[in-house]
Amino acid sequence: MVRAPCCEKMGLKKGPWTQEEDQTLISYIQKHGHGNWRALPKLAGLLRCGKSCRLRWINYLKPDIKRGNFSSEEEDIIIKMHELLGNRWSAIAAKLPGRTDNEIKNVWHTHLKKKLLNSVTKRLSSPKIKRSDSNSSTLTQSEPTSSSPCTTSSSDFSSFSDMNNNTMIKSEDIESEEITMPPIDESFWSEETVEDESSTIMMPSNSWTVSNDHHQYQFNSVETFQQHSFGYNGSNFDDGMDFWYDIFIRSGESIELPDF
DNA sequence: AATCGACCCAACCGCCTGAGT
């Protein structure tokens, strides 16, 4: 069964809002609150559907809406959050007070996507790191080690490598945006159900190693991942996800995140 | 000045989810 559009009723107005309509909506909500959006237009005397009223209020009329261009700080946050969350505009908007999901979505599609693309193009055109083993297109599979569970936060990790140490990417390289990601093919990823069984996440299906100057950790599955403090059970969940996202983003894969 | 294409952004649409019955 397909539900009829909420504005299908004859006589309901569509398109741009007039100043009078805006004023009517503002004064009604200031007096009575929005309560039931569906009932609101009738009560307020507007020839609009509730959905349209809600959208107009949330995206434009709400008193705390910040207008004007996005600052570079805001753009950076959007880019970072988009790396982390994907197209979850409302979640991104939650990190930017006064900005709406719609606005962020528009900015992303009109400015930031291009900006990012340019940055990636630039990065790919000037590789700083080369693999020593050019034949290897995926990270190398191996047996898991019996390394003890790690209590180190993922923020300690400054680099990662494959099992043969063919590629070593350091955090300063990541900062400088002059690296290329070693190629990773489809078989690298597997779908894993995590912890609460309500979320699915793409995880590396092969065993591989994460290391920094002091530690080297091997992961064979989501379970070994969870043994570490940046797993879902740990207090450093966000750090852990940042870490994984660095990898996911660089591999060009998308990821479905659990809520947090 | 007129035309055209690219870009921007407000608004709409359809789908999903959760609450209520």
Added chain:
DNA sequence: GACTCAGGCGGTTGGGTCGAT
């Protein structure tokens, strides 16, 4: 459990604007 409904979300659209020709 099945159904309905409202709210919320992300994708898409289309009208306005602006710069190039």
